Amino acid sequence: MINQAYRLIAPKQIRADFVDLKMDDENIIVRPTYLSICAADQRYYTGSRGRVIMKQKLPMALIHESVGEVVYDPKGEYKVGTNVVMIPNTPMEKDDIIKENYLRSSQFRASGFDGFMQNVVSMRRDLIIPFKMEPRVAVLLELTSVVMNAVENFKKISNERKNVIGIWGNGNLGFISALVLKKTYPDTKIIVFGVEEHKMAYFSFVDDTYLINNIPSDLKVDHAFECVGGRGSEAAINQIIDYIQPQGTISLMGVSETPVGINTRMVLEKGLTLLGNSRSNYDDFKKSVELMETYPDVCEYLSTIISEEVVVQSIKDMHKAFEDDLNNDFKTVMKWDI
Ligand SMILES: NC(=O)C1=CN([C@@H]2O[C@H](COP(=O)(O)OP(=O)(O)OC[C@H]3O[C@@H](n4cnc5c(N)ncnc54)[C@H](OP(=O)(O)O)[C@@H]3O)[C@@H](O)[C@H]2O)C=CC1
Ligand SMILES: O=C(CO)[C@H](O)[C@H](O)COP(=O)(O)O
Ligand SMILES: [Zn+2]
Incomplete structure (x- = not known):
């Protein structure tokens, strides 16, 4: 045919x-x-x-x-x-x-x-x-399954202290990561970091949002998800390294066209884990279908x-x-x- x-x-x-x-x-x-x-x-x-x-x-x-x-x-x-x-x-x-x-x-x-x-x-x-x-x-569902893959990896690798998780990037991937993490860890404080203030209004289900040039100096996150990619990756990853607690996990998800300069000295000193995440498989899709079918609010938020x-x-x-x-x-x- x-x-x-x-x-x-x-x-x-x-x-x-x-x-x-x-x-x-x-x-x-x-x-x-x-x-x-x-x-x-x-x-x-x-x-x-x-x-x-x-x-x-x-x-x-x-x-x-x-x-x-x-x-x-x-x-x-x-x-x-x-x-x-x-x-x-x-x-x-x-x-x-x-x-x-x-x-x-x-x-x-x-x-x-x-x-x-x-x-x-x-x-x-x-x-x-x-x-x-x-x-x-x-x-x-595909983008949700990508987040599912990252969250499943994160569950396996990260330490158990999950009081605060920071998400850098307030675009599509940041939004879905915040949503899946909030459903997975309802007692964890989810904070989103971004550039454009008007886009923060969409993140009504998270605990806090900050513009990246206005983060309180004493704020700390136990773990972080980088959902920026492109030219913003470098600044985002290095800012995460500054704000993350020792032995935290940084889940990297943004795609960059060029190599990214990372403050490896502080990665070493803080004993951080950098976790690469890309794409998804059948199980991640299956779990995403279950999540969206089980929680109508997830579909409602996604539609926004x-x-x-x-x-x-x-x-x-x-x-x-x-x-x-x-x-x-x-x-x-x-x-x-x-
Ligand atoms: N790993 C994987 O399998 C996948 C990776 N990706 C990748 O993830 C990245 C993000 O995708 P997507 O969410 O769709 O893109 P978006 O452009 O929607 O999101 C990126 C967001 O990051 C914001 N941003 C820029 N610089 C910073 C910074 N320094 N700190 C915090 N936030 C910042 C941008 O702000 P502004 O509004 O000003 O642009 C934008 O809101 C891309 O590189 C994409 O290719 C996507 C899907 C799957
Ligand atoms: O979006 C993605 C998955 O949903 C990945 O970022 C995408 O697969 C990257 O592909 P390429 O190497 O062709 O840029
Ligand atoms: Zn994609």
Whole structure:
């Protein structure tokens, strides 16, 4: 069967390509209904990954955050119309120790092979999960699963003193990290640190918020999550090192294009643990579906960070979504109607 993939071929240029659709018993055909734009997609769309990476990875359909409806299951396990979330990380081998999202052999959609900007997607049976919630909000499951992966790692590594957790970054990732941490540790004081005051109003469920140039000098956090990335990473990580208690854990989540200069002297002196977190696997998605289905308030809060919904019926609409996203405070969601 022939499918269409909407591939980025150069910065800000999308082309509709005819592609073969893989069809066998282990693949289920899913029609995307909602897609949301991640900072990683924007780095490709705008060309900020640099020429070498762009040359290696393009042409490629963007977007690794998507939910859809089953249109065909050769085994009949899923009814036509079932809402499912699609998992972008695609493991190629099993490993008893290393999680799939860290295996170098795993492939990740929209980072080397086609993402979800397609008419329909052929998904491996082990990479879809059915859900019962509003698809428009469920599209935030991928970002929630990334946070779930980080929180699960944090549980294993961090010391038990969790009176105060600081989150640097008051964007999408900071918001979802704060939400998941508040649900996981209801008695812990969650403090968010950011730059733009007006964005702090969204964080009504946390205990405190501070602008980074106005933090009380005696404030201390037991652990911290860095959700900044890019050019702000360095300042954020070094500020965390200043405010964190000895033997705290810093969960790093922001992606940077260039190496980041870190005050390693104080990392040593304070005995800090820096924990890298990237992407997520099936279990993280499963736990995220359970979290969102169990706590309706989580879905309600998540819906508040959808800054804009763009109905996509043409390539022009795709460009509108990406262009608008550059000016939106939080998430831009595409209602896929193509
Ligand atoms: N590890 C993973 O698997 C994943 C990583 N990411 C990465 O996480 C990063 C954040 O993504 P996302 O939340 O969507 O992006 P956002 O731009 O929405 O959030 C970043 C936030 O950090 C704020 N900020 C900038 N500098 C500082 C600082 N020094 N201290 C505190 N806050 C600061 C920004 O402020 P302002 O409003 O002024 O811009 C912004 O609100 C990106 O690099 C993204 O690629 C995303 C998804 C998954
Ligand atoms: O957003 C992410 C996961 O949700 C990651 O940041 C993304 O996978 C990074 O990919 P790339 O290396 O292509 O920038
Ligand atoms: Zn992402």
